[in-house]
Amino acid sequence: MGLTGLALLLHKVNAMNRQVSYHILQNKSENVDYFQKDAAQYEILRKGFNKRINKYPKIIALCKNTLGVVEAVQYAKANNLLVTVKSGGHSMEGFSCLDGGMVINLSLLNSMQWIDANTIRVGVACTLKQIYEKLIPAGKYLPGGSCQSVGIGGLTLGGGYGLMSRNYGLTCDSLLEATGVTAAGQIINTKEDPELLWALKGGGNGNMAIVTEMTFSVQKAPATMQSFKFRNRDAGISTAIEICRQWFALSKTLPLTCFSAFIFNGRSTYILLTNVGKSNPEVQHFINTFKRNATKFSRGRALPLGQALKAYYGESKPITFKNASAGLYKSFAEIEPVIEQVFNLIKKKPGIMYQVNTLGGKIQSPLWEKNSSFAHRDCIYFSELQAYWESASATRGFLEHFERIQQQFAAAGIKAQYRNYPDINFKNWAEMYYGKNLQRLLAVKRKYDPGNIFGGPQTLNV
Ligand SMILES: Cc1cc2nc3c(=O)[nH]c(=O)nc-3n(C[C@H](O)[C@H](O)[C@H](O)COP(=O)(O)OP(=O)(O)OC[C@H]3O[C@@H](n4cnc5c(N)ncnc54)[C@H](O)[C@@H]3O)c2cc1C
Numbered sequence: 001m002g003l004t005g006l007a008l009l010l011h012k013v014n015a016m017n018r019q020v021s022y023h024i025l026q027n028k029s030e031n032v033d034y035f036q037k038d039a040a041q042y043e044i045l046r047k048g049f050n051k052r053i054n055k056y057p058k059i060i061a062l063c064k065n066t067l068g069v070v071e072a073v074q075y076a077k078a079n080n081l082l083v084t085v086k087s088g089g090h091s092m093e094g095f096s097c098l099d100g101g102m103v104i105n106l107s108l109l110n111s112m113q114w115i116d117a118n119t120i121r122v123g124v125a126c127t128l129k130q131i132y133e134k135l136i137p138a139g140k141y142l143p144g145g146s147c148q149s150v151g152i153g154g155l156t157l158g159g160g161y162g163l164m165s166r167n168y169g170l171t172c173d174s175l176l177e178a179t180g181v182t183a184a185g186q187i188i189n190t191k192e193d194p195e196l197l198w199a200l201k202g203g204g205n206g207n208m209a210i211v212t213e214m215t216f217s218v219q220k221a222p223a224t225m226q227s228f229k230f231r232n233r234d235a236g237i238s239t240a241i242e243i244c245r246q247w248f249a250l251s252k253t254l255p256l257t258c259f260s261a262f263i264f265n266g267r268s269t270y271i272l273l274t275n276v277g278k279s280n281p282e283v284q285h286f287i288n289t290f291k292r293n294a295t296k297f298s299r300g301r302a303l304p305l306g307q308a309l310k311a312y313y314g315e316s317k318p319i320t321f322k323n324a325s326a327g328l329y330k331s332f333a334e335i336e337p338v339i340e341q342v343f344n345l346i347k348k349k350p351g352i353m354y355q356v357n358t359l360g361g362k363i364q365s366p367l368w369e370k371n372s373s374f375a376h377r378d379c380i381y382f383s384e385l386q387a388y389w390e391s392a393s394a395t396r397g398f399l400e401h402f403e404r405i406q407q408q409f410a411a412a413g414i415k416a417q418y419r420n421y422p423d424i425n426f427k428n429w430a431e432m433y434y435g436k437n438l439q440r441l442l443a444v445k446r447k448y449d450p451g452n453i454f455g456g457p458q459t460l461n462v
Contacts, residue, residue, distance in 0.1 A: 163312065224303060230294040253282045255277060255280055328379035
């Protein structure tokens with residue numbers, strides 16, 4: 001929204017604020033619908049992508065536009081309800097829902113609009129699939145994750161990394177402008193406060209404003225992407241550790257057009273390599289090294305980007321899982337003291353896997369570092385622990401085992417963690433996610449939500 005549009009909107013909000021008590025009494029508005037437990041839509045709106053997590057808000061405010069969010073915030077304040085926000089509902093720990101309180105559901109905000117050939121404005125509930133399907137046929141790209149149903153809202157506010165981040169930056173690095181609603185119920189555009197834009201780029205999940213619209217610069221899309229996979233079946237622990245060590249050493253030599261991941265599931269190791277550019281001696285050396293000992297190797301054809309990305313779209317329907325950040329690292333040395341214990345624990349529990357992904361490259365650009373609150377650009381690897389199961393009776397065993405593995409990383413002194421892969425068990429979560437930027441983020445929080453109305457687990461508190 002341009003500033004003229006914003007001025008008109010602010011005028012409307014002021015008029016609307018005078019009428020807010022009417023809406024509270026009547027529960028009716030053209031901008032927002034409120035649902036409680038007895039409503040048929042409540043169950044549909046309440047659920048998120050992780051079937052493991054069930055929370056029951058007192059009110060779900062389904063907002064149709066930014067004015068609806070203003071009204072919902074006023075409603076929550078008048079009724080002393082803590083607020084959390086849901087865009088795409090993919091928070092791995094269900095942070096976009098809460099017990100009691102109000103969920104501001106933004107799932108209807110999924111419009112997309114070209115501003116010019118290199119700029120697009122999107123509603124926060126747009127999924128990555130929607131965005132890629134709009135951009136790629138136009139020859140454009142926004143660096144994001146690979147899962148099709150992740151919402152652009154939460155992804156961007158926590159950083160957002162993906163297959164092309166080493167060349168194009170994090171998703172938040174492409175964010176030019178955002179419109180949102182403060183805890184005072186006021187509409188704000190980041191053009192009015194660059195410090196808010198800084199905060200929303202990596203430190204914005206549920207903290208200081210409810211963002212409704214985001215404007216991104218988009219880049220020229222690569223034409224094709226090629227994928228390679230290397231599997232070592234029945235790798236013993238010492239072989240798995242050696243492959244992992246080698247992967248850390250070689251993956252950092254890859255050109256910026258490449259992404260790579262190392263995975264250990266207790267039985268096999270897997271290495272994934274994608275490339276949207278030309279091969280070079282480093283890529284060839286990487287391929288030759290891991291191909292030599294792999295029990296299975298596959299080399300995909302270079303496919304048109306839109307088609308190639310579909311192979312990584314993943315599940316579109318909710319599943320039961322726990323997936324959390326297991327540390328951002330600078331080198332293998334950081335995990336070396338505990339890697340054997342970690343791999344032994346993973347081997348003991350089929351269904352759990354450990355994955356390390358490449359970061360680095362242009363993510364480390366000093367300009368992007370300066371312009372965003374994402375705190376961990378010096379780390380060139382991001383790791384995640386994942387566990388998948390179906391039966392509810394297995395949940396406790398998986399969660400306990402998961403925690404045992406996380407404790408190993410804590411014992412090794414791993415402190416940097418990624419907010420978009422939160423773990424409810426992180427004790428010093430604010431320092432872990434926001435690192436050196438925590439105090440500056442708290443100052444922004446104090447400005448826009450001094451009463452801590454935006455709440456829920458692992459929300460900044462002042
Ligand atoms: C299957 C899967 C694959 C994933 N793959 C990747 C990946 O490749 N790369 C990557 O970086 N991440 C990935 N993620 C993590 C993902 O980035 C986060 O879960 C992200 O926060 C989801 O955004 P959302 O809008 O869908 O989620 P939501 O659950 O709606 O929100 C997530 C968090 O952000 C807050 N929030 C959401 N919208 C707003 C808003 N408009 N204003 C203020 N706060 C808001 C919520 O309150 C919550 O704390 C993946 C997650 C899943 C489940």
